[in-house]
Amino acid sequence: MMLTAGDLKKIAPGAIIKENEPMSEHTTFKVGGPARIFVMPTGETEVELLTRACRKAHEAFEVIGRGSNLLVSDRGYNGVIICIGEGFGRIITMKEGIEAEAGAGLIAVSTAARKASFTGLEFACGIPGSLGGAIAMNAGAYGGEMKDVVKWVKVLDREGRIRQIPGSAMNFRYRGSRVFDEGMIVLSAFLDLFHGNKKEIELRVNELLAARREKQPLEYPSAGSTFKRPEGYYAGALIEQAGLKGFTVGGAQVSEKHAGFVINRGGASADDIMRLCRAVQERVYENSGVRLEMEVRTLGEFD
Numbered sequence: 001m002m003l004t005a006g007d008l009k010k011i012a013p014g015a016i017i018k019e020n021e022p023m024s025e026h027t028t029f030k031v032g033g034p035a036r037i038f039v040m041p042t043g044e045t046e047v048e049l050l051t052r053a054c055r056k057a058h059e060a061f062e063v064i065g066r067g068s069n070l071l072v073s074d075r076g077y078n079g080v081i082i083c084i085g086e087g088f089g090r091i092i093t094m095k096e097g098i099e100a101e102a103g104a105g106l107i108a109v110s111t112a113a114r115k116a117s118f119t120g121l122e123f124a125c126g127i128p129g130s131l132g133g134a135i136a137m138n139a140g141a142y143g144g145e146m147k148d149v150v151k152w153v154k155v156l157d158r159e160g161r162i163r164q165i166p167g168s169a170m171n172f173r174y175r176g177s178r179v180f181d182e183g184m185i186v187l188s189a190f191l192d193l194f195h196g197n198k199k200e201i202e203l204r205v206n207e208l209l210a211a212r213r214e215k216q217p218l219e220y221p222s223a224g225s226t227f228k229r230p231e232g233y234y235a236g237a238l239i240e241q242a243g244l245k246g247f248t249v250g251g252a253q254v255s256e257k258h259a260g261f262v263i264n265r266g267g268a269s270a271d272d273i274m275r276l277c278r279a280v281q282e283r284v285y286e287n288s289g290v291r292l293e294m295e296v297r298t299l300g301e302f303d
């Protein structure tokens with residue numbers, strides 16, 4: 001029997017729960033059809049109870065953070081989306097680093113680090129995901145990645161157990177981690193940081209933000225770099241060499257400013273974006289023999 005919003009409200013009274021919630025409102029691409037049930041829990045106990053209820057009812061569920069690396073199908077998701085975001089975002093500055101809940105914005109965590117004169121998280125100052133999403137993805141930029149700073153991660157595993165795992169056992173790799181291998185849910189983490197010089201930290205942050213503004217099409221909805229960087233190449237350069245800068249399918253476009261970004265120029269559907277990505281993969285392969293792999297993760301069904 002399918003769970004209803006009412007069933008979940010009884011399990012997690014503090015959570016925001018909606019039915020037929022458009023996922024376009026929860027993804028930075030601004031596309032995606034309705035989630036049958038959309039839940040925003042406010043703490044780890046709620047996540048534990050909600051996932052247990054879904055498993056017991058054989059209800060499909062998926063976890064998302066800020067939806068900044070996500071392409072959700074126009075048909076939406078026929079199950080429960082558990083969104084670990086605001087309301088699950090406590091950030092605590094400690095002596096040797098920062099402990100934060102998975103729903104905290106990575107930008108907010110990076111700001112907290114800067115304010116406490118901690119160095120090590122400057123690279124994350126412009127990455128618009130949640131801490132949980134950043135750990136799952138091993139998000140990185142400008143020479144830094146989550147792997148470098150994560151001391152431990154508290155997760156809910158597939159068996160419903162809450163465990164603390166050292167960063168060194170998280171199998172962090174380029175844009176992936178053990179979170180995906182074992183279907184874990186990140187609940188919180190401790191980031192090991194060093195005391196630095198506040199002025200230098202601020203300078204570096206401002207430099208990185210300026211570089212993003214200059215190079216990235218931040219004025220359009222997107223999910224950041226659409227494709228992974230193939231070894232020995234840059235995805236953007238390969239796309240440009242294949243003559244695809246500005247290439248358009250419906251409302252989706254390969255950014256003119258940065259060919260590594262697919263943008264929603266206005267009114268794009270998830271299908272437009274997916275068709276454009278497949279065409280880019282095909283044409284880049286024809287032109288260079290390199291197969292581009294999606295960095296953006298998909299949710300729901302695509303043709």
Ligand SMILES: Cc1cc2nc3c(=O)[nH]c(=O)nc-3n(C[C@H](O)[C@H](O)[C@H](O)COP(=O)(O)OP(=O)(O)OC[C@H]3O[C@@H](n4cnc5c(N)ncnc54)[C@H](O)[C@@H]3O)c2cc1C
Nearest residue numbers: 065066067068069129130132133134139140141186223224
């Ligand atoms: C303008 C822009 C710039 C970007 N720049 C960068 C960049 O420089 N470097 C970079 O690496 N990325 C970048 N990104 C992509 C994105 O911000 C990161 O991948 C980010 O870490 C995703 O976090 P999220 O919370 O939005 O995850 P979502 O998009 O919500 O989810 C991504 C994946 O993580 C999983 N997930 C999310 N939260 C959890 C959790 N708590 N537990 C378990 N699994 C979870 C989801 O199931 C999904 O598979 C950029 C995106 C944009 C829009």
